[in-house]
Amino acid sequence: MTAVRGASDAAGLGRTRAVAFITPGFLLIGAFLVFPALWTLYLGVTDYRLTGIAAADPQVVGLQNYTDAVADPAFRRSLVLTLAFVFGSAIVGQTVMGFLIASSMRSVPTPVKVVVETLVLLAWILPSSVVAFLWVAFLNRGGGTLSAILQSPGTAWLLEYPMASIIVFNTWRGTAFSMLLFSAALSAVPPSQLETARLAGAGAWERFRDVVFPHIRGHVLTNTLLISLWTFNDFSPYLLTAGGPNHATETLPVFIYQRAIYGGELGYGSAISLIMLVINLVIALFYIRLLRERAS
Amino acid sequence: MAPAQSPRRSARVRRRLAPVVAVLVAGGLAACDSASSSSADPSRNADAKEVSLTVASNAIAGGKNAAEAEWYSSYVIPRFVEAQKAKGVTVTVKFQPSGVDDEQYKAKMALDLKSRSGADVIALDGIWVGEFAEAGYIRPLADVAGSGVTSWDGWSQIPKAVQANASYQDKPYGVPAGTDGRVLYFNKKLFAKAGLPQDWQPSSWQDILDAGARLKGVSGVTPVQINAGTAMGEATTMQGALPLLVGTGAEIYQDEKWQGNTQNVRDVLGFYKELVDKGLMDKNFQLGAKGRDESFAAFAAGKVGILLEGDYFWRSVINPDQGSAPMKSRDADVGYALIPAKSKGAGIRGQDVVSMSGGGGYFLNPNTKYPQQAWELLAFMSSPDAIKAMLGDTAKVTARQDVNTQVLGKDPLLGMISGKVLPLTAYRPGLAVYPQVSQALQQATADIISGKSVDEAAKTYGSAVEKVAGGAEKVASS
Numbered sequence: 001m002t003a004v005r006g007a008s009d010a011a012g013l014g015r016t017r018a019v020a021f022i023t024p025g026f027l028l029i030g031a032f033l034v035f036p037a038l039w040t041l042y043l044g045v046t047d048y049r050l051t052g053i054a055a056a057d058p059q060v061v062g063l064q065n066y067t068d069a070v071a072d073p074a075f076r077r078s079l080v081l082t083l084a085f086v087f088g089s090a091i092v093g094q095t096v097m098g099f100l101i102a103s104s105m106r107s108v109p110t111p112v113k114v115v116v117e118t119l120v121l122l123a124w125i126l127p128s129s130v131v132a133f134l135w136v137a138f139l140n141r142g143g144g145t146l147s148a149i150l151q152s153p154g155t156a157w158l159l160e161y162p163m164a165s166i167i168v169f170n171t172w173r174g175t176a177f178s179m180l181l182f183s184a185a186l187s188a189v190p191p192s193q194l195e196t197a198r199l200a201g202a203g204a205w206e207r208f209r210d211v212v213f214p215h216i217r218g219h220v221l222t223n224t225l226l227i228s229l230w231t232f233n234d235f236s237p238y239l240l241t242a243g244g245p246n247h248a249t250e251t252l253p254v255f256i257y258q259r260a261i262y263g264g265e266l267g268y269g270s271a272i273s274l275i276m277l278v279i280n281l282v283i284a285l286f287y288i289r290l291l292r293e294r295a296s
Numbered sequence: 297m298a299p300a301q302s303p304r305r306s307a308r309v310r311r312r313l314a315p316v317v318a319v320l321v322a323g324g325l326a327a328c329d330s331a332s333s334s335s336a337d338p339s340r341n342a343d344a345k346e347v348s349l350t351v352a353s354n355a356i357a358g359g360k361n362a363a364e365a366e367w368y369s370s371y372v373i374p375r376f377v378e379a380q381k382a383k384g385v386t387v388t389v390k391f392q393p394s395g396v397d398d399e400q401y402k403a404k405m406a407l408d409l410k411s412r413s414g415a416d417v418i419a420l421d422g423i424w425v426g427e428f429a430e431a432g433y434i435r436p437l438a439d440v441a442g443s444g445v446t447s448w449d450g451w452s453q454i455p456k457a458v459q460a461n462a463s464y465q466d467k468p469y470g471v472p473a474g475t476d477g478r479v480l481y482f483n484k485k486l487f488a489k490a491g492l493p494q495d496w497q498p499s500s501w502q503d504i505l506d507a508g509a510r511l512k513g514v515s516g517v518t519p520v521q522i523n524a525g526t527a528m529g530e531a532t533t534m535q536g537a538l539p540l541l542v543g544t545g546a547e548i549y550q551d552e553k554w555q556g557n558t559q560n561v562r563d564v565l566g567f568y569k570e571l572v573d574k575g576l577m578d579k580n581f582q583l584g585a586k587g588r589d590e591s592f593a594a595f596a597a598g599k600v601g602i603l604l605e606g607d608y609f610w611r612s613v614i615n616p617d618q619g620s621a622p623m624k625s626r627d628a629d630v631g632y633a634l635i636p637a638k639s640k641g642a643g644i645r646g647q648d649v650v651s652m653s654g655g656g657g658y659f660l661n662p663n664t665k666y667p668q669q670a671w672e673l674l675a676f677m678s679s680p681d682a683i684k685a686m687l688g689d690t691a692k693v694t695a696r697q698d699v700n701t702q703v704l705g706k707d708p709l710l711g712m713i714s715g716k717v718l719p720l721t722a723y724r725p726g727l728a729v730y731p732q733v734s735q736a737l738q739q740a741t742a743d744i745i746s747g748k749s750v751d752e753a754a755k756t757y758g759s760a761v762e763k764v765a766g767g768a769e770k771v772a773s774s
Contacts, residue, residue, distance in 0.1 A: 050406050051424070052728040055431035141580060142590075156580045244527050245583030246742045261403045263735065264427075 037277070043270035050264035058267065065271035074247065075272065078255040082232060085167060085251050090231035091224060093171030098178020098223070102186055103212075117179070124176030132239030135169055139240075158241050162248045166237040174231070178223050185219035186212070218291065225287035229280055252276050338442035342668040347380070348388040349666060349673055351658075352405065352415035356395030363611075363618045365393055367686040376676050380669075389673065399529040409433035412663045416670040417677070420470065421656040422461030423530070426728035428659075429464040435662040436467040441671035450678050453696040457723070462657030464726060470659035471678045474694040476606045477717035478539050478651045479709075480504075480633045486601050487631070489514045496631060499648065500639045501543070501567050504602065508576035511601035518578040521591045521603040524568055524741035525582035532741055533734040534652055534724075535604050540564040542650040542722050543637040549725040554733055556771035557758030561740070563638060565753055568744045582745045589621070596623040604635065606654075610709050611690060632709055634716065644722060653721040657695075693718070729764055736760035 013021065044065055048058035069075045101120060105113045123131070138145045141156040157165050189212050197207045213220075235253045237243075243250040243258055250258065252272065260269025341347075351368060355361035368391035380387040392415050394401050402424055408414030410433065420428065428434045437445045445468075451459075454472060462470035484494050490510040498504050504520065511519035523536035538548060546560040555561050571577045581591040592613050594600050603609070614623035614630065623630065635650050637643030643650040658677060664670045676682060683699050691707035693714050694700055704714050724730055740757035744750065762768050 049431075050403065050410070051427035051431045051433070053430040055410070055427075055433075141584075156584065158585070159580050159583055240585075242527060242585035244525075244585055245579075246525065246746045261407075262399055263732075264403075264406070 040270045040273050040277075043267055044274050045271075046267045048267040048270070050261065050266055052264070054267075055264075061267070065268050066275070068268065069272055069275060074250075075255065077247065078250050078252050081163065081249065082251040084163060085170070085234075085237070086228050086231045088163075088167040089170035090174070090227040093167060094174045094178045094227050094231075095220070095224060097171055097175040098180075099182050101175065101179045102182035105183065106186060117183075120176045120179055123172055124174065128236045128239060131173060132236065135240055139165060159245045162241055162245060166240060166249050169240060170231060170234065170237070173236070174227060177227060181219055181223045182216065185216040189215045221287055221291050225284065228283055228287075232280060232283065233276070336662070336667075338440060338667050341666050344666060344669070345384065346386050347666050347669045348390070349417065349664075349670055350390045350392050350415040351417045351419075351673070351677075352392040352394070352408075353419035354394045354396065354398060354401040355419075356393040359395035359620060361612055362620065363688070363690070364686065365391070366618075371685045372673075372677055372682065375682075376673055379676070380672075385669075387669065397529055398531075406431075406433060409661065409663075414661055414663075416661050416664040416666065417674050418659050418661055419473070419656055420659050421530075422472070422654055422726070423724050423730055423734075425462060425464045425469055425659075426726050427731065429469060430728045433662075434469050434659050436469055437471075437660060437671070438467075440660045440662050440664070441667045445671060448675055450675065450696065453680075453698050455697065458655065458695050460723070460726065461655040462659070470657040471674055472655055472657040472695040473678075474692055475653050475655035475718070476608060476693060477653050477713040477721055478535060478604060478606045478635060479713070479717065480602055480604050480635055481595070481609065482507075482602045482631045482633065483595070483598055483600065484629050484631045485598060486511060486514055486517055490601070494631060497633045498636045500636050501540075502639075503636060505570060505574065505576070507602065508571070509574065512574075512576060514601075517599055517601055518581070518591075518594060519576040519601045520571055521577065521581055521595070521600050522568070522571065523582070523588065523591075523604070524577075524738075524745050525587065526735070526738045526742045527583060527585055528588045529738065530731075530734060531588055532738045534654060535606065536568075537564055537737045537741055538652045538722075538724070539604060539635050539650060540567055540638075542644045542652065543635065543642065545637075545642055545644055545646075547644060547722055547725075548733065548737075549727065549730070551772075553770060553772040554761050554765050556761045556768075556773040557754045558772055558774045561737075561757065562750050562754045565740060565744050565750045567638075568741055569750055572745055577745075579745055583742070592621040596621040598629070607692070607710060607713050611692060615690070632712070645720075647720055649720065651717045651721040653718065653723055655695075729766075732764040733761055736764065 009018075011018070043058075045060055045062055046058040047054050047061045047064075049055050101116065105116060108116075126134075136158075139157040141147070141154060141159075143153075144157070146157060147153050147155050193211050194207060197211050202210065233253055234251070235257070237249055237251060238254045238257065241249040243254040253276075256269045256272050256276070259265045259272070351372070353361070353364060353368075355364040355368075357365045357369070359365075373389045373391065376389055377387050394404065396404075398421060402421070405414065405418055405420065406428065409418075409428070410431075418434075420434075425434070450471065451468075458472050458475050459468060461475065462468060462472040480498070482496055487494060487496060487507075490507075490513060492507055492510055496507065498507065508519035511517055522540070523532045525532055541548060541555065541560060541564050544560040544563045546555055546558065548555050572579070578591075578594075581587040581594070584590060591600065591603065592609070595603050596614050596619075605613075610626075610630075610632075613619050613621050614626050616622050616624050616626050637648055637650050640648050658674050660667065660670050660674060678695070680696060680699050683694050683696060684703065687694070687699075687703055689706070691703045691705075691710040693704065693710060700714065704710050724734075736757050739760065740753045743753035743756065758771065758773055762771050765771050
């Protein structure tokens with residue numbers, strides 16, 4: 001920020017008009033982002049509840065909610081579940097599936113490619129409620145499609161394999177984004193380099209490691225960052241399992257909903273929300289750092 | 297916010313942040329304001345010629361409480377509009393339906409009322425009155441609609457115990473809609489297959505276990521369904537833990553203390569444990585997100601032997617005409633028995649049989665634009681003619697004695713509920729903290745279903761109750 005004053009005013013607006021231009025943006029960000037965040041910060045140090053005396057007259061309890069959260073086995077379990085959900089469905093599931101589909105679609109006839117990509121995209125663009133309904137029917141205990149295919153009637157997938165179910169569900173649901181991103185990235189890998197590598201006798205894995213990956217590394221990081229954050233904050237597993245059975249799929253967003261809205265503990269819920277926000281920031285910083293290292 | 301900057305730049309940042317700060321301050325003030333509600337003039341807009349009112353209830357056409365939803369559209373709305381028209385007032389009444397679990401409905405209403413919006417007349421469960429009243433979401437009827445409400449002729453027809461369902465600290469906050477009772481339903485066909493009597497009346501928990509063991513021999517049948525787990529919410533407490541608890545001789549709140557980790561609670565959890573260990577219950581009903589609905593559907597399909605429920609189950613779920621899980625052969629195939637105490641004489645007040653009762657009512661939104669007209673609508677909905685119109689050919693323990701004497705004879709189950717169950721039933725405490733105790737109890741049953749030991753589940757429950765009750769001295773343990 002050592003620029004000369006004239007150079008920083010590239011648009012030639014002058015200070016007053018420049019401020020006039022950014023004011024609406026600041027107002028919107030303030031009203032819908034900064035204020036709610038600060039308000040959450042405030043609620044997190046109170047015993048605010050949805051109903052009862054603490055709804056009318058909340059008391060400041062300091063860091064009580066945060067110490068409670070750290071000591072709360074339900075919160076810790078929820079955090080572990082969330083990390084497992086992100087790792088299983090986003091980092092492993094969506095990235096690997098997305099890459100496999102994208103790379104295998106490069107060498108198939110166009111009609112096949114169109115059909116496959118359309119199907120994968122469809123899973124992504126359908127409304128959550130519709131998708132949830134389809135999956136509840138798919139995994140249903142009494143006459144669900146999956147049980148019919150596997151000829152294992154009576155298997156309550158969502159109750160017997162709750163985490164596996166929502167991880168597979170979310171992989172299916174979100175693979176399209178990774179697929180699109182990797183398709184674009186792979187088309188930027190020069191075919192000549194691949195050909196040279198092949199002539200030099202490089203196998204498939206070596207070609208991937210030494211030719212393809214260096215070209216798409218930035219895309220892999222961007223993709224992982226985005227889908228990790230989305231998955232971390234994803235609420236749609238609730239539509240399948242409602243956090244059950246007995247909290248077995250209660251990821252943090254569901255945990256907050258259950259405690260804050262269903263249980264009425266708005267103060268505690270706000271504190272957890274803030275912890276989630278911090279975790280999000282840490283994830284984002286981690287990836288941004290990786291990206292920077294790559295750039296330099 | 298922006299540390300380690302040159303003084304000139306930070307001054308500029310400060311100036312740019314000024315509008316943001318202004319928004320924060322304004323928003324903060326608005327948010328602080330939302331909690332403090334002052335009592336507004338009950339006669340506001342009393343002379344309006346154009347009035348619009350909304351009624352909210354957890355009822356929806358073709359789903360939950362379908363008969364009630366139907367009643368709004370075919371009776372309440374047209375008749376009330378007509379009656380007002382005769383007075384020269386044009387009223388538009390809307391019904392705002394819901395068809396969800398009670399806890400979700402409760403959260404929705406709390407958020408509506410919190411933001412000072414929502415319907416003008418709102419149906420609420422009696423156990424929510426305490427916490428809603430303390431939060432200032434609802435107010436005594438006389439505060440909202442004026443002292444005129446006390447002269448309503450309906451009050452004399454409503455028994456005090458039922459009025460308590462819609463009152464808080466002895467002040468009426470709403471008009472009760474009636475009460476109910478819980479019994480054990482059983483499938484007579486399955487009982488015949490298992491060699492059990494058609495007029496079954498267990499006299500102890502052991503009798504339920506014995507009958508369950510016999511039913512287990514019939515293939516494809518869940519012998520017993522007594523609600524447990526957190527997914528069912530209050531239905532677990534009311535149709536599971538509490539009817540069992542009163543069967544051990546204790547109420548959830550007695551002598552100014554909550555039941556903590558007591559022998560009574562451990563007995564209840566032990567009974568659940570036995571049902572699970574002996575394979576008499578279906579875990580999937582207890583733990584699934586829609587387990588209660590699934591258990592209803594299974595009962596209607598003749599796949600459940602014994603099920604503990606309120607008369608709601610009979611009237612609104614397996615009702616062959618308008619039930620959410622209609623059972624065509626209900627009248628022929630479904631039997632009912634009183635809920636036994638743990639053993640003879642072990643129930644509260646030394647009873648052999650026990651039950652629990654509750655009930656909701658209709659409340660006025662304190663922020664209604666038309667308090668007088670909203671009260672008129674509420675009184676209209678609570679008139680004998682309106683209640684009889686809702687019941688049609690069916691029966692229900694309504695709030696009004698004058699209606700009950702006419703309708704209860706129509707249905708043998710409801711006759712039994714009013715004759716045999718209501719005299720010995722128990723009610724939940726109308727305290728704001730009750731729903732949290734209830735949630736702890738639900739969690740304890742969920743722990744049992746998931747395989748924890750009775751002692752472990754009871755211990756966790758005990759400390760959870762101590763936390764919500766505000767200290768160990770408010771909790772009984774033994």
